[in-house]
Amino acid sequence: MASVADFAQAQAPVYHQERPAKSGLVDWLTTVDHKKIGILYGSAGLFWLLIGGLEALLFRLQLAKPDQDLFIGTQYNGLVTMHATTMVFLAVMPMIAGFSNYFVPLMIGARDVAFPRLNAFSWYTFLFGSLVINASVVFAHFPAGGWTGYAPLSTRAYGNDGMDFWWAGLVLLAISSMVAGVNFVVTILNMRAPGMTLMRVPVLAWMMLVIQFLLAFSFPPVAVGLIFLAFDRTFGSVFYEAAMGGDPHLWQHLFWLFGHPEVYVLILPSMGIVSEVLPVFARRPLFGQHAVIFSGVFIGFVGFGVWGHHMFTAGMGPIADAVFAATTAVIAIPTGVKIFNWLGTLWGGKLTFPVPMLFAISFIPMFTIGGLSGVMHANAPLDLQQHDSYFVVAHFHYVLVGGALQGLFSGIYFYFPKMTGKMMSEGLGKAHFWLFLIGMNLTFWPMHDLGNRGMPRRIYTYPADAGWNFDNLLGTAGVFFMAAGTLLMVYNIFNSMKNGKDSGRDPWDANTLEWMTDSPPPAHNFDFTPVVFSERPLFDHKHSEDLAIPVPHEAEQIHMPSYSWKPLVVASGALLVIIGLLLFHVAPMLWLISVAGALTVVVGIYQWVTEPV
Amino acid sequence: MSAELATAAGHDASHVDHGDHGHLSAENNFLGLPNIKLAMWAFLGSECMFFGSLIGTYFFYHGKSLAGKLPTEVFSITITSISTFLLLMSSMTMALAVDATRLKRLSSARAYILATAALGATFVGFQVYEFSEFVHEGLTLSTSLFGSTFFVMTGFHGAHVTVGVIWLTMLSIMISNGKLNKERSPITVESAGLYWHFVDIVWIVIFTFVYLLEFIK
Amino acid sequence: MSYRLLTLSALRNRLARQPRGAQQPNLAQHPAGKAALSLLKVVASAGLPLLLLWLAGCSNEPAPRDTHSPVSDNGEISSFFYSLLLYLDAAILAIVVAVWAYALVKFKKQAGDDTLPEQSHGNMKLEVIWTAIPTLIVVAITVPMLVGVFQMSKRHDPNQPVVEVDVTGKQWWWEFDYKSGSAAGLHTANELHLPVGTAVTLHMTSADVIHAWWVPRLGGKRDANPGRTYPMSFTAKTPGIYDGQCAELCGSSHALMGTKLIVHPLAGELEVDYKGQKVKLETYETWVREQQAPAKPPVAELEKGLKLFKERTCPSCHLIQGLEGTDIAARSATSGPNLTHVGSRMGIAANTLLNNPENLAKWISKPSAVKPGSKMPDGLVTPEDAKAIAAFLSSLK
Numbered sequence A: 001m002a003s004v005a006d007f008a009q010a011q012a013p014v015y016h017q018e019r020p021a022k023s024g025l026v027d028w029l030t031t032v033d034h035k036k037i038g039i040l041y042g043s044a045g046l047f048w049l050l051i052g053g054l055e056a057l058l059f060r061l062q063l064a065k066p067d068q069d070l071f072i073g074t075q076y077n078g079l080v081t082m083h084a085t086t087m088v089f090l091a092v093m094p095m096i097a098g099f100s101n102y103f104v105p106l107m108i109g110a111r112d113v114a115f116p117r118l119n120a121f122s123w124y125t126f127l128f129g130s131l132v133i134n135a136s137v138v139f140a141h142f143p144a145g146g147w148t149g150y151a152p153l154s155t156r157a158y159g160n161d162g163m164d165f166w167w168a169g170l171v172l173l174a175i176s177s178m179v180a181g182v183n184f185v186v187t188i189l190n191m192r193a194p195g196m197t198l199m200r201v202p203v204l205a206w207m208m209l210v211i212q213f214l215l216a217f218s219f220p221p222v223a224v225g226l227i228f229l230a231f232d233r234t235f236g237s238v239f240y241e242a243a244m245g246g247d248p249h250l251w252q253h254l255f256w257l258f259g260h261p262e263v264y265v266l267i268l269p270s271m272g273i274v275s276e277v278l279p280v281f282a283r284r285p286l287f288g289q290h291a292v293i294f295s296g297v298f299i300g301f302v303g304f305g306v307w308g309h310h311m312f313t314a315g316m317g318p319i320a321d322a323v324f325a326a327t328t329a330v331i332a333i334p335t336g337v338k339i340f341n342w343l344g345t346l347w348g349g350k351l352t353f354p355v356p357m358l359f360a361i362s363f364i365p366m367f368t369i370g371g372l373s374g375v376m377h378a379n380a381p382l383d384l385q386q387h388d389s390y391f392v393v394a395h396f397h398y399v400l401v402g403g404a405l406q407g408l409f410s411g412i413y414f415y416f417p418k419m420t421g422k423m424m425s426e427g428l429g430k431a432h433f434w435l436f437l438i439g440m441n442l443t444f445w446p447m448h449d450l451g452n453r454g455m456p457r458r459i460y461t462y463p464a465d466a467g468w469n470f471d472n473l474l475g476t477a478g479v480f481f482m483a484a485g486t487l488l489m490v491y492n493i494f495n496s497m498k499n500g501k502d503s504g505r506d507p508w509d510a511n512t513l514e515w516m517t518d519s520p521p522p523a524h525n526f527d528f529t530p531v532v533f534s535e536r537p538l539f540d541h542k543h544s545e546d547l548a549i550p551v552p553h554e555a556e557q558i559h560m561p562s563y564s565w566k567p568l569v570v571a572s573g574a575l576l577v578i579i580g581l582l583l584f585h586v587a588p589m590l591w592l593i594s595v596a597g598a599l600t601v602v603v604g605i606y607q608w609v610t611e612p613v
Numbered sequence B: 001m002s003a004e005l006a007t008a009a010g011h012d013a014s015h016v017d018h019g020d021h022g023h024l025s026a027e028n029n030f031l032g033l034p035n036i037k038l039a040m041w042a043f044l045g046s047e048c049m050f051f052g053s054l055i056g057t058y059f060f061y062h063g064k065s066l067a068g069k070l071p072t073e074v075f076s077i078t079i080t081s082i083s084t085f086l087l088l089m090s091s092m093t094m095a096l097a098v099d100a101t102r103l104k105r106l107s108s109a110r111a112y113i114l115a116t117a118a119l120g121a122t123f124v125g126f127q128v129y130e131f132s133e134f135v136h137e138g139l140t141l142s143t144s145l146f147g148s149t150f151f152v153m154t155g156f157h158g159a160h161v162t163v164g165v166i167w168l169t170m171l172s173i174m175i176s177n178g179k180l181n182k183e184r185s186p187i188t189v190e191s192a193g194l195y196w197h198f199v200d201i202v203w204i205v206i207f208t209f210v211y212l213l214e215f216i217k
Numbered sequence C: 001m002s003y004r005l006l007t008l009s010a011l012r013n014r015l016a017r018q019p020r021g022a023q024q025p026n027l028a029q030h031p032a033g034k035a036a037l038s039l040l041k042v043v044a045s046a047g048l049p050l051l052l053l054w055l056a057g058c059s060n061e062p063a064p065r066d067t068h069s070p071v072s073d074n075g076e077i078s079s080f081f082y083s084l085l086l087y088l089d090a091a092i093l094a095i096v097v098a099v100w101a102y103a104l105v106k107f108k109k110q111a112g113d114d115t116l117p118e119q120s121h122g123n124m125k126l127e128v129i130w131t132a133i134p135t136l137i138v139v140a141i142t143v144p145m146l147v148g149v150f151q152m153s154k155r156h157d158p159n160q161p162v163v164e165v166d167v168t169g170k171q172w173w174w175e176f177d178y179k180s181g182s183a184a185g186l187h188t189a190n191e192l193h194l195p196v197g198t199a200v201t202l203h204m205t206s207a208d209v210i211h212a213w214w215v216p217r218l219g220g221k222r223d224a225n226p227g228r229t230y231p232m233s234f235t236a237k238t239p240g241i242y243d244g245q246c247a248e249l250c251g252s253s254h255a256l257m258g259t260k261l262i263v264h265p266l267a268g269e270l271e272v273d274y275k276g277q278k279v280k281l282e283t284y285e286t287w288v289r290e291q292q293a294p295a296k297p298p299v300a301e302l303e304k305g306l307k308l309f310k311e312r313t314c315p316s317c318h319l320i321q322g323l324e325g326t327d328i329a330a331r332s333a334t335s336g337p338n339l340t341h342v343g344s345r346m347g348i349a350a351n352t353l354l355n356n357p358e359n360l361a362k363w364i365s366k367p368s369a370v371k372p373g374s375k376m377p378d379g380l381v382t383p384e385d386a387k388a389i390a391a392f393l394s395s396l397k
């Protein structure tokens, strides 16, 4: 039997760039390498995860006991809004972007993404967006309208100066996501290695493909909603003004037409990671790979037709309620298909349980709990009770924390060796796993009970005699477990980068292309052209009858794109445009900042398209 | 298997794709679309959702304004018909430009591109005129729901035309100073063309449903 | 745990109860609904202990706002679906977890065993089965759900006696304008009084941002949208006092936008238990008559309070019926609750404080200390004056 080590014997080809990369800081600022951009996204995501978690920790302290006044009124609302905005847009989404940047090209055997500079541009608009939203706390107050930013509470008539930063930042994030969506759709469809038919594309890459479509098609509605909000706040339009006939449902439709596909953006990549991790540690192929892929595609489609289930209490009328409730229930079917196929993968395998596997297996019951409470919400008559109660908070934390976040944790432990060439500590990892699992259930399970007991969400204080004291105390206690676990992981990452054991190319005895190349991979990803004959190309190489399947080496030079300042320049221009609009209501003259920004964008793009790559 | 290997081995991995960067295989081009065109289609899909939301909002609020002018009181079908006609013509010149690049006639392509840009700019000029007329007649962004939805929807369309004009101007400059050669010009100009036609179609939709329909009933 | 079990048994009792009067039985009482439930219970009996084990962690605190001890027809429908789905979910979770746990134990790799397991790629028959069964389940829960949706949105028969109330959410309190029957023309705040066993339609709207009126024991909430009115129809079935509060984020004091529902008996006095206290409930008609009376003129020692009340611009926002210079017609978005009978309310400032002279004085001298961002301004009166005003307001029973 051949091993991956055989590939190491190959003579590394030289690669060639029009302009060789600079070193150090400049290199990180100007890189167009998908792996470096992936690391940037991933690190930013981890950083914001800590901040978002810290915000949760702070407001959980306020909720620990009844009638406290640590953070009251808008302070509390600001913390909740920023917690959710941070977790969804600045922690989980960039971590997903990190994985898709780093691993999608490797998994499909490409040298880079389709448009590397556009990729760098996405990264910068994301970075600027995250900074703009958080700048609110320096220049004004935290936005306090909830992560759903319902109008008219978010309009200027109700103050909330932080909402200016909120819409401005989200517009930048929307641009970033739409651009990245287009880029990755092309990458995954067009840049596959020879022999990699669509059905041989790894499930993680498939799920990334689905979410890129979701991003490209679901962000525009909320972008339009945000534009209306910005115009109302800044230029005196009346989209959300009830006195002028404006309808509060408008924002809700535009937001949820984005918001619901968005929750599948958050979960599908983690489902992809689980689908990669389970087969490796069960030592057999993913059960029903095609069913898992198609169900993901189906979820993506149906996800666009269910947004009204967030509005059962809003007064859409019984017909709309009935339609949205029925379409929502349908999503349980493809999701169930995934769950059952994962069980099928475990069944009859030979299971080992290193840390990535632990997170992947605990994903299954935790996500199922969250999904099943989602099916309760889908029942419109029942949701009239549960909507905006802690039952919903329980639902979405089981799917977001038990599902999305656990999946990403699994991915971190699984892929860290590939990204660094070092193994992470198993002991610390297991401690992280158990602390997190216990903490999560301690915090979120009692929230079902709180919802049943009639506790509304987004309240900063509650009376002592409502019967909510004990559950809330548990909820606050649990955060400390989760925080301890997460901090252990962060320590583990830094420590293992220095002191971890060498991992080699293929530490887990895995199946897919990314494990065929060095850890960390060279700039050009592969010293050879990977050729694919099944959905487990590396497995084939290791286990085929006629020893190793020959792999053609690159004799010639490989052309790699050069570093570029232009993405940063154009993104800065976009930032200036937004800042000008954001400040317009302070002093109309400041719109000149936007003009300067627009000029920067135009000049930057001209140089971009004319510079040699 | 050997056939598959042969194509793979013989494949030129340093091939530079239009737009940005090379990839390992040309066989996997989805639906036979090269990167830049596939990207363009995906982008236009996203734009459909964008304009869909804007136009949808216009209709969601149609007839719900509590104050100010009605559409029929401010619209001037004659003027808008002229500008619509100009925009339609620009689609034709755009198509001619794409054709010229296919035939590798770059200087005539440049002429058509500039004509397209000029027609687009004229359209935007008409729109500026129309907006200022409306404001004079007492319809502004803050007058009514009609004012808000109308100005933002058509304004964003106008902004798209403006972006197109800048894009086309850039292309003609690039042809002049040789940054756009005969090899790359067909696909580059064609992508701009896709965008241009899309923006045009959006206007047809707006003109038909927002302007014309108002007068039919 | 005992509490949760109790709720489930309460639910069984409710299902056994006969439908009220001549009304159509709702879904929760339909034989098919009951049959589905019993079937599920059998299947779920494996999963339920698991769920209950989880819930055992939860307390034995009383739950005055329990969503599953409904006191209206709407609440019963919601609660019916909760039990239906709880058993269904428990059954599904039990199956998933059982297979999962068995596989984890059974198929653990043995030390030293380096052979590969069978490399199966899937099984078409299984795929079909585990797509088809959930599809059937989804259909089975969707059909009754649709029935429930239309049942709950059904308007009342106009020939029946109906109580109609306009409910307006305001930052951060509730205004109730009675529109029909003997109570027509009555304006009150925060505490909604209704007769038992009578059809009620609330017309929800808002004066500023979106609010949602929610009394968990009554049943589901409805949003109060500015610029829109949406009806919510139900019949309250059990007299009593029920707490609730705004459920839609509406700004800094969203947490303090409480409300109470008082369901009065139709005849005779009734003693009900409210959070361990015995409270007497008069009939609805008696309450209406009391509220319609103008405010009692204050006795001599309280006149200072009335004088201060007039001086300190309070009447610009508050109505006291019988007091000149206050006018309900002049209400605006910033004006405050009707104070004609403020002394008869159980709580003040939308149930944030118990209603007594000390709390009234505390509220009046600095509302923002009680409710962040309160629309009633601070600094209108000194603490001394506040005491006098509070004493006067307390007398307005």
Ligand code: HEA
Residues within 6 Å of the ligand: A148, A263, A264, A266, A267, A309, A310, A328, A329, A331, A332, A333, A335, A336, A337, A339, A367, A368, A369, A370, A371, A372, A374, A375, A376, A377, A378, A379, A383, A386, A387, A388, A392, A395, A396, A399, A400, A403, A404, C092, C096, C133, C134, C135, C137, C138
């Ligand atoms: C990762 C994110 C994520 C995911 C995956 C989901 C998945 C689902 N969600 Fe959730 N949801 C959120 C995140 C998510 N949700 C968030 C953030 C909110 C609140 C937003 C806010 O208001 O702030 C929300 C709110 C929300 C609501 C609105 C509640 C309210 O505010 O009133 C509803 C209502 O229908 C709903 C339903 C569902 C359903 C039916 C699914 C389904 O996809 C679940 C499907 C999965 C299963 C069912 C389990 C596995 C299946 C089987 C084992 C097969 C057999 C099962 C059956 C036959 C039933 N969700």
Ligand code: HEA
Residues within 6 Å of the ligand: A049, A050, A051, A052, A053, A054, A056, A057, A060, A080, A081, A083, A084, A085, A087, A088, A092, A145, A146, A147, A148, A393, A397, A400, A401, A404, A405, A443, A456, A457, A458, A459, A460, A475, A479, A482, A483, A484, A486, A487
């Ligand atoms: C992916 C999304 C995501 C994630 C991961 C989380 C994670 C957590 N969430 Fe949250 N949450 C949301 C999305 C998410 N949440 C959304 C969308 C809402 C709705 C908001 C709204 O109503 O508008 C919400 C609302 C919400 C509420 C309801 C608030 C309310 O309605 O009033 C609560 C209450 O307990 C809560 C708690 C938590 C907790 C304890 C965690 C924990 O899992 C967090 C665990 C902690 C960490 C991972 C980091 C710990 C590290 C430290 C504390 C150390 C920091 C140190 C340094 C910085 C050096 N969240």
Ligand code: CUA
Residues within 6 Å of the ligand: C169, C172, C210, C211, C212, C246, C247, C248, C249, C250, C251, C253, C254, C255, C257
């Ligand atoms: Cu009103 Cu919350």
Ligand SMILES: [Cu+2]
Residues within 6 Å of the ligand: A259, A260, A263, A306, A307, A309, A310
């Ligand atoms: Cu949803």
